[in-house]
Amino acid sequence: MRAITLTMQAFGPYRDKQKIDFSSLGEEAIFLITGPTGAGKTTIFDAMCFALYGRASGSDRDQDSMRSHFAEEGESTYVEFLFELRGKLYRIVRMPKQMRRKERGEGWKEEPARAELYITHLDNEKLMATKVKEVNDYIEEVMGLDYDQFRKMIMIPQGEFRKLISENSKEREDILQKIFKTQFYSELTDYLKDQSKKLEKEIEQFQWKIEQEIGKIHWGTDAEVTLEQEEPQKIIDLLRERMEHQSSLIKQEQNQLELLSSSADKLQTNFHEARHLHEQFTEQQKLLEDKKALQSQESFMSAVQEELKWARQADEVKGFEQQWKDREQERKKAEVDQEAKAQHRIRTESEFSNIEKEYKELEGKEEKRQELKKEWEQKEEERKKLTHFLKIESQLTQITQKLTKSKEQVTALEEELKHLKAERHQLKEISKDERKVTSQMYEVKNEVVHLTKQLKDLKRLAKEWDVLKEMRASYQQFMKDFRQMEKEQKDAKSYYEAALEEIREHHAYTLSLQLENGSPCPVCGNSHHPAPAVQPAQVVSQTKLEQLKQEADEKQKSFQQMQDEAVQVKSKGETQRQLTDTLFEEYKKVVGTMDEPSIQSAVKQSEQSLNIKSKLSEELTRQAEEMEQSVKKLENIEKREEELNSKIEKAQQDWHTSYQEQTRLQTQKESFQENYSFETTNPQKLKELTEQAEASYKEETKKWENVQERYSKLRDQLQQAKVAEEEGNKYVKQAQEAEEIRKEKFNQTLVQFQFSSVESYWNSLLTKKAIEEKQEKIDQYKQQKAIIEERLYSLNEKLADQQKPDLEALHTEWEEEKQKLTKQQQIVNELEMALSQNKQVYITMETLLSEQGDLAQAYYDIAELAQLSRGDNHLRLSLERYVLAAFLDEIIVQANIRLDQMTDHRYQLVRSDALAKRGAQSGLDLEVIDHHTGQKRSVRTLSGGEGFKASLSLALGMADVVQSHAGGVQLDTLFIDEGFGTLDEVSLEQAIDCLRSLQDGNRMLGIISHVAQLKEEIPAKLQIQTGPAGSSVEFVFQ
Structure with missing residues (x-):
């Protein structure tokens, strides 16, 4: 990957848009990034790393702190990075999440992070991804590196690689884990451990099951079995x-x-x-x-048999009796119906006689009914004409009133128009100075805004100055406590080590008492003992030793905590100083010198200036508002004039139209008065007369219609009643004859079935159910007997x-x-x-x-693998540490190439093969061979300059190794942040020569440093300058 251009806006200390064109370096492969402290040198690395991965370059920077404090509310924070990779041009635009003022309404809203990735080929740009996750995944895929690998290979931030030297073995392991992604081996170790425990538990479960099965055995009472200790x-x-x-x-x-x-x-x-x-x-x-x-019931059953015989004969006669009774009922009903029909015929004849008389009487009144009808029609016609005449009179009155009102309206509108013209002329004179006053108002308001911001910043400067003084005082007291704690920690450690040495000497003395000439020593194995240990003067107890160790550990822990806190306190103080300096630089001309009296004086002067300008702004605002009201009023008057002219014209047209309508209605009224006369001009009275005539006519007509209807209806009913009476007489006679026939047939049947009288027949009658019950009783008796x-x-x-x-x-x-x-x-x-x-x-x-x-066989294999992989072996080396050690060996080989050059063949890094103490893991500790003394020693003993050389060598070696393990990814850009100030002139020259060797293969190298010799040695410089409105950056060539 080779950087081409980097564009930033509202990012870190850069408020305005800044574009860095790396292609302008030409043949200069090394360039120096220079500028004041806090100007934004490292921010360039942050922007590049943020553009690619959405994260900053150093471990102490996060995305939330990326937006520039100098940025205005409407300015967006973004980074655009153009780079070349494998012959293709990639352009990525990324914006962090940021707070923006709402376009509508009050308040702020949070805009989420965004990212866009483009590929440029032959002047054609193609959008590849628009979502943050998609861009991140795509970048990792094409780069072949994740975030941790990238920043370790390309960016060497302040102090990051010093950790590889200064940190302990465990923390070095964490760093290498992240870079080489060896979590798989740790997971494999955990998997083997879990499988071992799982198999062990399963074996215990099987043993429990076997014991449960043994408990189920039935030995019997005659068995003599003893199962204790039996397999x-x-x-x-x-x-x-x-x-x-x-x-x-x-x-x-x-x-x-x-x-x-x-x-x-x-x-x-x-x-x-x-x-x-x-x-x-x-x-x-x-x-x-x-x-x-059964024999005792025989006489009773004979009597039942005889009773059943006569009941059956009576049942045969019963049907004829029923027929006779039915005909008798029919005859009685026919006689009752016939009597009712005769009475109905008599009533109908009486009613018809009465209605016939009334019919003939009303039939002779037809002429009177026609006269009533004519009178009603005449009244109705007269009422309609009166209604029309009164409507004309009403319309004529309304139109006359409308004419009067229209004339009055025109007069009032003309009067109002006259007054408006006079007022308009007056307001035009007033509004002539409106623009001048408004311009003055905005100029003063801008001054108020500037003075308000200045006063706010100066007050903040005063506040931050006070905070800085307090932090300096706190820091001095803290460092005093820190030095005291450092002394206590060293003393506690010395007491513990001295006591431990006494115990070791005592152990050696105890062993020496057991030595015999010719017998091997249990420690060294030698059979000759020339100088056995002597008894120490005094020996501390084990309890006292543990107490001293606990005190030493507690002091070490407290000292480490204070040491970490010291770094934080110093960092916060430095940040506070930079913030105070930034505020002072912006208002240096106003404040003069950086002291409390000058700051307070500047605050007071700003308050006075702001008060004067604020009052002037209020007065000009009042005048401008009054003039604005006058302008608005003038516009309203001109608009009102147009409305009045339109209304006057319309009112005149309405008056003319109404006058024509009045003439028409007056003509119609006079015509009615000449042609018609009315019994009364009261419409209500005439309506009542019309309704009376109508009611008289309808009453007579209704009465005649009702009589006609009743006459016709009764005439038909009388005819029907006579016919029904004649038919009824015939039906009664037929019913009497049928009754006689059925009665005679019943008497004949009684004789036929040998009944002496009707009473004997009735006495023999039984219900059907009774007959069946008696027959069933006889049958049961006979069956049971048989x-x-x-x-x-x-x-x-x-x-x-x-x-x-x-x-x-x-x-x-x-x-x-x-x-x-x-x-x-x-x-x-x-x-x-x-x-x-x-x-x-x-x-x-x-x-x-x-x-x-x-399972036991599998457990033995898995348990042994788990034990070896977690470092429970003679080397105290876990599987993951073994892999990391191999990576570290590769890094050391590459690092020593540079270290050898930068230290003039004096130092060589090696991986320590010593076993860690107290059961700790081994394999990742670093040592350095000093070829001047031929001795090995810990890398922590290197001085600041030597440590920087070793750190830089490891960083470059790390980049080479990671690059080789990342699928052959070629990275043509490398940045180094600080550290050269710890080198002397010779070491610095050696380091520069080493870095120049990195130019092979067209690699570009950027260095941040304040060292003057580097400024002289490196002609290409990326110059960063600070100002009240933020920082700016540009390339400068000597």
């Missing part, structure tokens, strides 16, 4: 022998069960046969008793030679045999159940033991 396989062998013994017992008991079952079956058969014979004797006795009871006699005959023959058995004795004998059989069956069942369960336990235990063995 499961031995218990299986004992169980197999016990099952063979149980099978033999079952066969013996089953033979006994068969004998008892045969005996019980025989006794059961004897009992059932005896019980059947006993039941027959009982039935014989009961049948004899039932036969005797069955008893037949069954009694059969039993007498069967029991002629038999004796009644003793059932109780036979049943007792059978029950005793059944109890013996049940007990024997229970014995057999218990033996079979025990054998069946033992067989199941036997099969289950064999399966469990087999599976447990397979």
Whole structure:
């Protein structure tokens, strides 16, 4: 990847749009980034990294702090980065989330982060992604690097790579993990550990299951088995022998069960046969008793048979009697209906006679009805004409009033128009100075805004100055406490180390007491002991040693916390100083010098100036508002004049139209007065006369119509009544004849069925249900008698030679045999159940033991792998650390190439092979070989300049190794942030020569530094300048 252009707006200290064209470097592959502290040198790296990955370059910068504090409300924060990769041009535009003022209404709204990615080819630009996640994924794919790898390879921020030297082995492991993504090996170790625990737990579960199965075994009361300390396989062998013994017992008991079952079956058969014979004797006795009871009912059943005979004959006659009764009812009903028809005919004749008289009377009044109709029609016509005449008079009155009102309206409008013209002329004179006053008002308001911001910033400067003074005082006190804590920590550590050394000497002395010439030493193995340890003067107790260790650890922890806090306090103080300097630089001309009296004086002068300008602004605003009101009023007057002219013209047209209508209506009124005369001109009176004439006519007409309708209706009803009466007489006669015929037939039937009288017939009558019940009773009697006699005959023959058995004795004998059989069956069942369960336990235990063995074998393999992978080995090296150590070895090889050049062949980095103490993990500790002394020592012992060289070498080596492991990604851009100030002139020259070697392959290198020698050595400079409105950046070439 090679950077081409970087564009920023409202980003960090850069408020205005800044465009950095890296292509302008030409052949200059190394350039220096220079500018005042806090001007925004590192921000360039932040912008580049943010454009690609949405994150800043250093570990102490976040996205929320990217928007420039100098930016105005309407300015957007964004970064645009154009770079070349594998022959393609990529352009990425990214905006962080930021607060913007709402376009409508009051308040602010948060705009989310946005990103766009384009590919440029032959002047054609193609949009590839528009969502933040899509852009991030695409960049990682084409770059072949994630965020951590990229910033480690291309950007070397302040202090970031110093961690590789200064941090402990664990923190170095965390750094390398992020870069080389070796979490897989850690996850593999955890997986093996989990699998080992899982298998161990499964084996314990199988052991528990086996114990549960052993508890299920039925050994029996005759077995003598002791299972304590017995292996499961031995218990299986004992169980197999016990099952063979149980099978033999079952066969013996089953033979006994068969004998008892045969005996019980025989006794059961004897009992059932005896019980059947006993039941027959009982039935014989009961049948004899039932036969005797039936014989006593014989005379009663004969009487029922005779009663049933006469009831059946009466039932035959009953139908003829019913026919006679039906005809009698029909005749009576016909006579009643005929009497009603005769009465109806008489009433109808009376009503018709009356209506006939009234009909003839009204028929002669037709002429009177026509006169009433004519009078009504004349009144109605007169009322219509009067209504029309009164309407004309009303319209004429209204139009006359309208004419008068229109004339008055025109006069009033003309008068108002006259006054408006005079007022308009006056307002035109007033509005001539409106523009001048408005211009003055805006000029003063701008001054007020400027003075308000100036006063606000000056007050903030005073506040931040006070905060800075307080922080300086706090820092001095904190550093005093820090130095005291440092002394206490060193003292506690010295006391503990001295006590520990005493105990070691005491242990050595104790071992020396056991040494004998010729016998090997348990420590070194030597058989010769020339200088055994001597007894120390004093030895602290183990309790005292642990107490000293605890105190030393606590002091170390407190010191480390204060050390971290010191960095934070110093960082906050530096940030506060930069903020105060920035505010002072903007208002340096106003304040003069950076001290409290000057700041307070500037604040007071700004307040006075703001007060004067504010009052002037209020006065000019008042004048401008008054003039604005006059202008608006003038516009309203001109608009009103147009409306009045339009209204006057319309009112005149309306008056002319109304005058023509008045003339027309007056002519119509005079014509009516000449041609028509009215009985009354009161419309209500005339309406009442018309309604009276109408009512008289309609009353007479309605009366005549009602009489006509009733006359016709009664005439038809009288005719119908006469016809109905004649038909009724005929029907009565027919009903009387039918009744006589049916009565005669009934009497003949009585004689036919031998009834002496009607009363004897009625006495013999029974309901159908009663007849059926009596017949059923007779049939049951006969059937029961025949069955008893037949069954009694059969039993007498069967029991002629038999004796009644003793059932109780036979049943007792059978029950005793059944109890013996049940007990024997229970014995057999218990033996079979025990054998069946033992067989199941036997099969289950064999399966469990087999599976447990397979699991145990797998557990031994997995457990050993887990133990090795987590570092529980002679090297104290976990699997992940082994892989990281291999990466670190590659980095060291590349780093030593640069370190050798920069230190004039003095230093060489190596990975320590010493085992860590107190069970800690090994493999990632760094040491340096000093070829001047030939000794190894910790990299932490390097001085500031030496440490920078080592850090830079590691950073460059890291970039080379990561690049080689990232699929051959070629990165042609590298940035280094600070650190050269710790080098002397010779070391600096060596470092520059080393960096110049990086130019091979057309690589571009940017360096941030304040070192004067670098400014002389490097002709291309990216110059950053600060100002009240933020920073600016441009390339400068010497």
